Amino acid sequence: MRNTPTDPLPLAQALIRCPSVTPADAGALGVLEAALRPLGFTCHRLRFGEIENLYARRGSTGPHLCFAGHTDVVPPGPAEGWRDDPFSGAVRDGVLYGRGACDMKGGIAAFVAGLTDYLAANPDAPGSISLLITGDEEGPARDGTVKVLDWMAGRGEIPDMALVGEPTSRVKLGDIVKVGRRGSMTAWITLFGTQGHSAYPQRADNPIHRLVRVLHRLTAQPIDTGSQFFEATTLQVTGFDVGNAANNVIPGEARAMLNIRFNDLHTSASLTEMLHAALRAEEARYEMRVECSGESFLTQPGPFVDALRRAVLRATGAEPALDTGGGTSDARFIARHCPVAELGAVGSTMHKADECVPVAELRDLAGLYRMVIEEAFA
Missing domain, CATH: 3.40.630.10 (Zn peptidases)
Structure with missing residues (x-):
């Protein structure tokens, strides 16, 4: 020894x-x-x-x-x-x-x-x-x-x-x-509208406005208050882009990136459904890709x-x-x-x-x- x-x-x-x-x-x-x-x-x-x-x-x-x-x-x-x-x-x-x-x-x-x-x-x-x-x-x-x-x-x-x-x-x-x-997942959302002249918004469908409302739905209230061993789930908007260089054009699409760190009250599947529900509530036409790096x-x-x-x-x-x-x-x-x-x-x-x-x-x-x-x- x-x-x-x-x-x-x-x-x-x-x-x-x-x-x-x-x-x-x-x-x-x-x-x-x-x-x-x-x-x-x-x-x-x-x-x-x-x-x-x-x-x-x-x-x-x-x-x-x-x-x-x-x-x-x-x-x-x-x-x-x-x-x-x-x-x-x-x-x-x-x-x-x-x-x-x-x-x-x-x-x-x-x-x-x-x-x-x-x-x-x-x-x-x-x-x-x-x-x-x-x-x-x-x-x-x-x-x-x-x-x-x-x-x-x-x-x-x-x-x-x-x-x-x-x-x-x-x-x-x-x-x-x-x-x-905590679990970690990232979502990439593309929301589609109708491109048009900003002077004639009635002829277009601004996807930025719709996406902002979706993000407000997701961030206005806490997702939860935590559990016995975990702090509260957090959702952060980590990217927002429309790719628009013209100040008088309503773009045809808008994109956002979200990262969610979640506790044991949720799964990536249940949170993905939460995102879909927020998008459906705004009658959005969209595509979404989700990756979970760990539950x-x-x-x-x-x-x-x-x-x-x-x-x-x-x-x-x-x-x-x-x-x-x-x-x-x-x-x-x-x-x-x-x-x-x-x-x-x-x-x-x-x-x-x-x-x-x-x-x-x-x-x-x-x-x-x-x-x-x-x-x-x-």
Whole structure:
């Protein structure tokens, strides 16, 4: 048994030094695989389309805990926003800098460090631990986690519980455990009228006026006031265009784009029908295309959530809040198969220039993840 905890910093730096901007892997999964094989993991590199993914598992019996994450990162942006090369993994004044330090290469390194210490203390531990690491979380999310889960299901390897290592903590480590996420859908609406001269509106049918009335119907009142675990559903008009360069022409069509973030009181299907109803109420001639990037989901309090709460309490001395806020994550795909929750570093610098994580926090996260594993298998 180790006298000192495994330091996650070297692995975090090695991962950051791989410029794995989606869809590039840039060697990141190879770095992780090299760290997992000596721990007894069987590793599978899974390529779907242009995306590289990694599934690694140790053990063959239940219970099965899966850690899910991603090694792809968003572009670093303008160089002048960074004090160091965003892929250098520099440490200054006790803080690790680099794209992915917070979201979420640091979290992956912390889990591997905590896992290493857990296995050193429990070499014959029962059950299975796996890692599902994708290169497509920050991108379209079509050839990553969802495809790996299909592959796992075909092999009978769906886990009993899954932890996503997104940087979900708000102010201090462990203050938030995300047990669900709102759904997200986008609608593109084209409303048709009759083109004409603006001096003779009686000879035309102005689609702008009709579309404005539709949007007013949709935004004048809240869709709901929230539910037990979710905040209120929101509808935002994110685009409006008529493509009209002439000031004296009533256009023949008008277009709007909407984004809806919805709670567990709705589905994308029920909200799509709400949009149709608003359009029908204005007797509109229209076309509408809808895409849902994820339905809302909730992992109800139970054994897995209780294990996470115990681990956070042991590690920090405080109970975490259960939360469902924020955008989407790959947890939306995992929720179709097993209980899933998210717990990771403080996310205040994710996607920003000079993205960073304090080294002490990274080490504390490794200790927290070790406790998560212990509580999950208790």
